[in-house]
Amino acid sequence: MMTAVESHMTYSNSYTINNETVYMTQEDDWDRDLLLDPAWEKQQRKTFTAWCNSHLRKAGTAIENIEEDFKNGLKLMLLLEVISGERLPKPDKGKMRFHKIANVNKALDFICSKGVKLVSIGAEEITDGNGKMTLGMIWTIILRFAIQDISVEETSAKEGLLLWCQRKTAPYRNVNVQNFHISWKDGLALCALIHRHRPDLIDYSKLRKDDPIGNLNTAFEVAEKFLDIPKMLDAEDIVNTPKPDEKAIMTYVSCFYHAFAGAEQAETAANRICKVLAVNQENEKLMEEYEKLASELLEWIRRTIPWLENRTAEQTMRAMQQKLEDFRDYRRIHKPPRVQEKCQLEINFNTLQTKLRLSNRPAFMPSEGKMVSDIANAWKGLEGVEKGYEEWLLTEIRRLERLDHLAEKFKQKCSMHESWTGGKEELLSQKDYESASLMEIRALMRKHEAFESDLAAHQDRVEQIAAIAQELNELDYHDAASVNARCQGICDQWDNLGTLTQKRRDALERVEKLWETIDQLYLEFAKRAAPFNNWMDGAMEDLQDMFIVHSIEEIQSLITAHDQFKATLPEADKERMATMGIHNEILKIAQTYGIKLSGINPYTNLSPQDISSKWDAVKHLVPLRDQMLQEEVARQQANERLRRQFAAQANIIGPWIQTKMEEISHVSVDIAGSLEEQMNSLKQYEGNIINYKSNIDKLEGDHQLSQESLIFDNKHTNYTMEHVRVGWEQLLTTIARTINEVENQILTRDAKGISQEQLNEFRASFNHFDRKRNGMMDPDDFRACLISMGYDLGEVEFARIMTLVDPNNTGVVTFQAFIDFMTRETAETDTAEQVMASFKILASDKNYITVDELRRELPPDQAEYCISRMTRYIGGDGATGALDYISFSSALYGESDL
Amino acid sequence: METVEQLVSFLHIQVQLSGGAPWGFTLKGGLEHGEPLIITKIEDGGKVALCEKLKVGDELININGSALYGSRQEALILIKGSYRILKLAVRR
Numbered sequence: 001m002m003t004a005v006e007s008h009m010t011y012s013n014s015y016t017i018n019n020e021t022v023y024m025t026q027e028d029d030w031d032r033d034l035l036l037d038p039a040w041e042k043q044q045r046k047t048f049t050a051w052c053n054s055h056l057r058k059a060g061t062a063i064e065n066i067e068e069d070f071k072n073g074l075k076l077m078l079l080l081e082v083i084s085g086e087r088l089p090k091p092d093k094g095k096m097r098f099h100k101i102a103n104v105n106k107a108l109d110f111i112c113s114k115g116v117k118l119v120s121i122g123a124e125e126i127t128d129g130n131g132k133m134t135l136g137m138i139w140t141i142i143l144r145f146a147i148q149d150i151s152v153e154e155t156s157a158k159e160g161l162l163l164w165c166q167r168k169t170a171p172y173r174n175v176n177v178q179n180f181h182i183s184w185k186d187g188l189a190l191c192a193l194i195h196r197h198r199p200d201l202i203d204y205s206k207l208r209k210d211d212p213i214g215n216l217n218t219a220f221e222v223a224e225k226f227l228d229i230p231k232m233l234d235a236e237d238i239v240n241t242p243k244p245d246e247k248a249i250m251t252y253v254s255c256f257y258h259a260f261a262g263a264e265q266a267e268t269a270a271n272r273i274c275k276v277l278a279v280n281q282e283n284e285k286l287m288e289e290y291e292k293l294a295s296e297l298l299e300w301i302r303r304t305i306p307w308l309e310n311r312t313a314e315q316t317m318r319a320m321q322q323k324l325e326d327f328r329d330y331r332r333i334h335k336p337p338r339v340q341e342k343c344q345l346e347i348n349f350n351t352l353q354t355k356l357r358l359s360n361r362p363a364f365m366p367s368e369g370k371m372v373s374d375i376a377n378a379w380k381g382l383e384g385v386e387k388g389y390e391e392w393l394l395t396e397i398r399r400l401e402r403l404d405h406l407a408e409k410f411k412q413k414c415s416m417h418e419s420w421t422g423g424k425e426e427l428l429s430q431k432d433y434e435s436a437s438l439m440e441i442r443a444l445m446r447k448h449e450a451f452e453s454d455l456a457a458h459q460d461r462v463e464q465i466a467a468i469a470q471e472l473n474e475l476d477y478h479d480a481a482s483v484n485a486r487c488q489g490i491c492d493q494w495d496n497l498g499t500l501t502q503k504r505r506d507a508l509e510r511v512e513k514l515w516e517t518i519d520q521l522y523l524e525f526a527k528r529a530a531p532f533n534n535w536m537d538g539a540m541e542d543l544q545d546m547f548i549v550h551s552i553e554e555i556q557s558l559i560t561a562h563d564q565f566k567a568t569l570p571e572a573d574k575e576r577m578a579t580m581g582i583h584n585e586i587l588k589i590a591q592t593y594g595i596k597l598s599g600i601n602p603y604t605n606l607s608p609q610d611i612s613s614k615w616d617a618v619k620h621l622v623p624l625r626d627q628m629l630q631e632e633v634a635r636q637q638a639n640e641r642l643r644r645q646f647a648a649q650a651n652i653i654g655p656w657i658q659t660k661m662e663e664i665s666h667v668s669v670d671i672a673g674s675l676e677e678q679m680n681s682l683k684q685y686e687g688n689i690i691n692y693k694s695n696i697d698k699l700e701g702d703h704q705l706s707q708e709s710l711i712f713d714n715k716h717t718n719y720t721m722e723h724v725r726v727g728w729e730q731l732l733t734t735i736a737r738t739i740n741e742v743e744n745q746i747l748t749r750d751a752k753g754i755s756q757e758q759l760n761e762f763r764a765s766f767n768h769f770d771r772k773r774n775g776m777m778d779p780d781d782f783r784a785c786l787i788s789m790g791y792d793l794g795e796v797e798f799a800r801i802m803t804l805v806d807p808n809n810t811g812v813v814t815f816q817a818f819i820d821f822m823t824r825e826t827a828e829t830d831t832a833e834q835v836m837a838s839f840k841i842l843a844s845d846k847n848y849i850t851v852d853e854l855r856r857e858l859p860p861d862q863a864e865y866c867i868s869r870m871t872r873y874i875g876g877d878g879a880t881g882a883l884d885y886i887s888f889s890s891a892l893y894g895e896s897d898l
Numbered sequence: 899m900e901t902v903e904q905l906v907s908f909l910h911i912q913v914q915l916s917g918g919a920p921w922g923f924t925l926k927g928g929l930e931h932g933e934p935l936i937i938t939k940i941e942d943g944g945k946v947a948l949c950e951k952l953k954v955g956d957e958l959i960n961i962n963g964s965a966l967y968g969s970r971q972e973a974l975i976l977i978k979g980s981y982r983i984l985k986l987a988v989r990r
Contacts (some may be wrong), residue, residue, distance in 0.1 A: 884978075891970060891974065896924065896974055897923075898923055
């Protein structure tokens with residue numbers, strides 16, 4: 001049997017299984033079952049009866065005796081009907097045996113029709129009540145209808161049932177179902193089976209292996225009560241039989257299977273239904289999904305197309321580029337999922353259709369408008385619009401690019417132009433020429449000319465700007481308004497600039513002309529003011545000129561000059577007025593035309609104020625000069641008086657002195673009378689002269705006055721004070737000298753013992769050779785004189801004599817020296833010793849001499865001479881007032897003893 | 899007349915005498931006479947002679963540290979003014 005089980009397991013689960021093999025198995029079984037154990041027979045009978053009843057009760061009937069009650073076949077047929085759920089042919093109603101057999105045959109036929117090969121079972125035996133056969137037939141039925149269609153996984157019938165039992169009791173460790181006999185003896189298997197399905201029915205934990213009968217009965221009870229499985233077995237029979245009847249057990253257990261598996265079948269059926277439903281649901285879901293997806297997609301397409309059809313142009317490149325970007329996003333990000341969706345949709349649709357077809361369902365018909373074709377069309381439309389959109393975008397972008405470029409160009413040009421024009425209006429409106437000099441104005445003019453040419457050069461730039469603005473307008477630039485405004489602004493400004501430029505030019509020209517006029521006037525002013533200023537300066541100098549005049553004529557001429565000058569003043573004044581007039585004209589022009597003068601005349605530093613003030617100064621000086629001159633006149637006149645006074649005096653004194661000089665010289669020269677007589681005469685003269693001194697003094701007084709009055713010349717007299725003084729001094733000197741000469745002559749005469757006649761001779765000789773008659777001889781005269789006296793001298797001799805005669809090298813020989821020389825030859829020469837001896841005598845042999853002694857012994861003059869010349873005597877024996885005559889003497893002779 | 903100093907190398911001698919006047923020499927010449935101041939005589943046994951430095955013909959140029967300008971009067975005064983000590987400078 002095992003091998004049969006094994007071979008059975010290889011077949012599939014379907015109940016339309018190949019029954020051939022089942023046939024064989026059953027036949028084998030049946031054959032063996034013929035050797036039925038009586039115990040088993042009993043068990044089987046009980047069990048089979050119970051089983052049949054469990055079915056028959058559904059038809060409202062039952063059997064008591066399995067052999068008996070099936071004899072007529074009616075209940076058998078009924079049983080079969082109940083079991084199979086099919087109608088059997090109508091049973092024969094007769095009571096006759098053949099009727100019963102026929103019915104049984106019907107039943108058997110039915111059984112055969114179900115694929116069960118009944119071997120060795122005949123209707124007659126059944127009808128006859130063959131127990132074994134009947135049991136066998138029931139077993140066949142049971143096998144066929146209760147067990148055969150058990151399928152657990154891929155195992156069916158008995159093996160399947162066993163497997164089912166094993167599976168179900170697997171969790172129960174104290175249950176081990178290996179067969180359909182011994183495994184069931186302890187009853188735990190059954191309980192486990194029940195508990196597995198209906199744990200509420202048995203408290204399995206309370207069951208004990210050592211109470212098989214209890215267990216079994218529990219199971220039987222519960223099964224009958226709750227599971228609608230009538231008792232078919234006996235607990236004692238099972239327990240007491242070493243190997244319970246397999247068939248009985250199988251039959252009973254199969255009821256359990258059917259009870260539970262029914263539930264399971266129901267479950268399975270439900271599962272199947274669920275599965276089918278699920279498939280259905282799935283399909284429906286797929287359909288829904290499709291619908292939904294399709295809707296969504298179409299919706300999306302519907303939404304998207306207008307977006308793509310939208311041809312409203314954006315204003316800016318940026319916006320368009322944004323659009324392009326959006327489009328790109330659309331293509332790269334948004335569309336692909338939709339493409340995928342569409343693909344998915346198609347796939348889903350195809351899958352769905354396939355599934356439906358395979359599962360014999362009607363094809364899926366999408367709702368209106370959601371057909372595949374609709375979707376495809378819509379998609380096509382989308383793509384068509386896309387393309388158009390992209391093209392449009394690119395075109396627009398190009399257009400905008402161009403516009404942007406133009407706009408940029410416009411802006412740039414405008415900016416450049418504006419920067420050039422920036423500030424120009426202010427500059428042109430400047431009134432800087434109002435306070436500028438001519439040079440500055442000329443410079444401004446040149447600058448303006450340069451500006452004008454610059455302006456002209458910019459003209460075409462303005463035109464370019466306007467052209468671009470025009471183009472922008474034609475191309476419908478979004479911000480054309482501001483472009484136009486700016487363009488207009490620029491054009492207006494341009495016109496304004498032109499106007500201002502012209503105005504400035506006019507103004508500059510006008511001002512330039514005025515300034516030229518003014519400049520001319522400045523120049524004229526300068527030309528006139530300078531010489532006038534010079535003249536004034538000269539006049540001022542002259543008027544303040546310090547003059548030194550020494551005569552009335554001089555002052556008169558100055559006065560004349562001054563008067564002449566005064567005569568020129570009116571003319572000068574006219575010149576001044578004219579010059580000032582020029583300046584006034586300048587002021588007038590400036591005031592009239594509103595020109596600001598800097599007040600500086602470029603051609604001269606002289607201002608009208610300078611001229612005016614100088615003129616006033618000149619005017620002021622004139623009377624002062626008059627006064628001065630008049631004062632001077634007075635002074636000169638006074639001087640003249642002084643001069644006359646002086647002159648009068650000098651003219652008297654001068655000649656007088658001269659006369660006296662001559663007289664005196666005559667006295668000394670003339671050889672008239674003795675020396676004493678000469679002396680007297682001279683003394684007389686001396687007295688005269690002394691008396692005359694007062695005149696000199698007076699003259700001196702006059703002279704002083706003259707000098708104080710700064711009179712340096714006197715044309716009334718040839719005699720200057722100096723002349724007179726000199727003359728006077730000469731006179732004094734002469735008289736003194738002459739007197740002295742005479743004195744000396746006297747001395748000499750006395751000293752040398754020369755007589756008067758000798759002296760007169762000497763005198764005559766001297767006079768003879770005194771060619772110049774000045775009381776002196778020059779060396780030539782002297783030489784001639786000597787020659788005449790017979791002294792023939794060589795050069796050397798003569799030189800020696802000259803040194804003697806003229807030791808001081810005065811170059812003249814005086815009469816005294818002459819006499820000395822003449823008398824030297826004859827007289828003794830005194831030596832220093834001799835003089836000293838003489839003094840000693842006078843000093844009474846002392847080594848010194850006193851003042852008194854000198855005064856006593858010598859003539860007063862000589863005494864004084866000695867007193868004054870002698871040095872004080874230094875010696876122990878000297879008294880006060882002692883004089884040293886020794887040194888004095890040697891000093892006289894050129895020698896001093898020290 | 900005082901001549902221009904010739905480029906003649908003079909020997910300068912200085913002497914200091916003491917004791918007071920008389921010094922024992924005679925001085926001749928002087929600006930007054932147009933001659934240089936010359937020692938013309940030296941008294942034997944005199945102070946000048948005893949010092950044995952001065953000779954006849956020496957020209958006196960300095961007295962007591964004062965340079966002479968040539969006047970004999972001046973020299974006399976300077977010499978006479980020396981009481982105890984007389985310093986002379988001569989050239990020859």
